[in-house]
Amino acid sequence: MLDITLLRKDLPSVVARLESRKKNQPYLDVARFSALEAERKQLQTRTEEIQARRNALNKQIGPLKAKGESVDALMAEVNALKAEMESSAVRLDALQPELQTLLLAVPNLPHESVPQGEDEAGNVEVRRWSPQGGEGGNAPQLGFTPRDHVELGEPLGLDFEMGVKLAGSRFTVMKGAIARLHRALAQFMIDLQTGQHGYTECYVPYIVNGETLRGTGQLPKFEGDLFAAKKGGQDGEPVPDLSALYLIPTSEVPLTNFVRDTVVPESQLPIRLTAHTPCFRSEAGSAGRDTRGMIRQHQFDKVEMVQIVHPEKSYDTLEEMTRHAEAVLQALELPYRVVLLCTGDMGFGSSKTYDLEVWIPAQATYREISSVSNCEAFQARRLQARFKNAQGKNELLHTLNGSGLAVGRALVAVLENHQQADGSIAIPKALRPYLGNQAVLRA
Incomplete structure (x- = not known):
């Protein structure tokens, strides 16, 4: 606010x-x-x-x-x-x-360094990276016509038909090898963020109240993007009052609310939190977009990074967190680029946002896999999240959040970028300890 x-x-x-x-x-x-x-x-x-x-x-x-x-x-x-x-x-x-x-209902003000623009066409590429070329390297060519993740994943246990049967469109079931690879990716990401970057791993509720969502800006403006819990009960069980509860769209929501109505001692800053959770989004307004495969789902997993910092440190922290997300992509040997979002493409609560876009060979384009944003005091004002400064006065904190990374899209990128001509998947070295040191994934 x-x-x-x-x-x-x-x-x-x-x-x-x-x-x-x-x-x-x-x-x-x-x-x-x-x-x-x-x-x-x-x-x-x-x-x-x-x-x-x-x-x-x-x-x-x-x-x-x-x-x-x-x-x-x-x-x-x-x-x-x-x-x-x-x-x-x-x-x-x-x-x-x-x-x-x-x-x-009013969004945050763009930082002075954010480029002017009406939509994604106004975004500015900052840098790109590839396993072969390092920073500045272009995405490598596979040397054969790439298959997409649907064709690659189905023999490994990626089951879209079962997802539709159980829940509807934009839900997916994973079985066997692909489920294990998905789990390995999430475990690797959470271990990297906690072991190398100093985040505290958290387990949080997957369903939260309206006050929590108002604190981070999802309510009231974006209620249509949320899955609301409904009252229910059967077999004589008491009916719980869930009418004011919602499934989380990202673990940024509960993690940032840790400091709601709190005065944090300055000595405890920065606070670095991470969690691996499912995320639930109705994808309102996305009809007809990315209907094939796993790019746009109603339920997906994500490892989230949240930092709560001194106001003077928040823009340095934004750069730091962007590098934390990049470290995951580099360890997975995935080509990507970093894009600075323009004023017309930023999220509601952000003052400045970097998107990380991973190369998807079958689409021959980069697709978003992480957004890292500085919200300055926008969320903290809603949350009444403060710290006691050196003069003994209460001052609003700054909050930042970013994906480290979206697990489903990382799965898509690993399948497509590490595919081999016979349809098998070469497992990146960083992931092999999580898969019994297996080097290749075959149906």
Whole structure:
């Protein structure tokens, strides 16, 4: 959530920065905000006037009473002023949630280093890497016509038909060798982030309440992208009240909420957290996109990285976390590129985002496998997540999050980039300890 003082001091500047995100998208009802702010100022000014008048009257009443003079008129005015002040207080209390509702729908402001652009066409490539060429290297050619991950994976136990049977479209079942490879990828990622990069491994609920989702920005604006839990019960069991609970779209949500309504000692910063969880997304608005295979699923696994840091360190941390995600791709010997997202392509809560895009040979293109974002104080303001600074004052923290990595898309990339002409999969050296030192995966 934005700092309301920014809007009060320079509303046109804030609106201009918001409009740089996507043209013709009303992020803020400026007329409504201005009207509420004008009313708030008027009520506060009038309240101060009333309080000053009441104080002046009370000073007069005492001496007049001591002289035996009538104070009925003055008392009547005091009582009238009291009633007016109480009425103003009620309206002021009602204004706060109205302003809060407006602000909850407003995205974060882009950092000054973010390139201007309306959509992904405005994104800027920062660097690319390949196993053969290192940084700056282009994706290698396989030397034969590549098969896609569906054709490669089905003989190994990738079962899309069973996923549809059990749940519907965009769900997948994995059995045997492919399930083991998927598990190995997740274990490798979590071990790398904890063992090399200092993250604390966490186990978190896969279902959370609305307050938790509001804290990180998914609610109220993106409720349509969530899977809501429903009331249920059978065989005489009590019906649980799940009406306000949701499946997590990413473990960023519970991990970042660890510091909700908390004042963290500065000595405990930075806080580095990671978790391997399933993620659940309705993919609202994605009809017809990536219908083949595992690129866009309703349920997928991800290893998430979250850092909670001192505000002065957050942009250095963004670069650090991007390198942490890159380390996974490099260890898996996967060609990728790093892209700085433009203003029109960034997520709701982000001030600056890097996307990591892995090479997918069958599509002959790079596809997103990780986003690493600095949210500055945007989430912390919603969460009331603070730390006690060197001067002993409470200050808002900065929060960052990133995928380290999306496991399903990493599986796709490993299958396609490490395929051999006979359809077998050469297992990257970093993964072999998780697969009994197996070097090749065959049907």
